Amino acid sequence: MAELNVLQVSPELHEAQWWEAEPNGKVHCYLCPRHCHIGRGQAGFCFIRTNHDGKLYSLGYGAPAALQPFPARSMRSGGLRKLRRLRMERAS
Numbered sequence: 001m002a003e004l005n006v007l008q009v010s011p012e013l014h015e016a017q018w019w020e021a022e023p024n025g026k027v028h029c030y031l032c033p034r035h036c037h038i039g040r041g042q043a044g045f046c047f048i049r050t051n052h053d054g055k056l057y058s059l060g061y062g063a064p065a066a067l068q069p070f071p072a073r074s075m076r077s078g079g080l081r082k083l084r085r086l087r088m089e090r091a092s
Contacts, residue, residue: 014061
């Protein structure tokens, strides 16, 4: 199988957790139920974890997929009504 050149080695690169090295150069990823066995230069099913020289690296570390601008606690304590009122005021 051909190697994927998706990994750019940089100081921000973060070694993944929940994996073990295998004797054949592959790594066994335990993060999800798929339990990928990832060869050198390959990525797991998620394409977010990749094997580079026998170590597993997380490509998405420090890059959130979503952000919540309003804390959930404020929504429970009448924050939703306040938010709607602010939107109505801005619209008029």
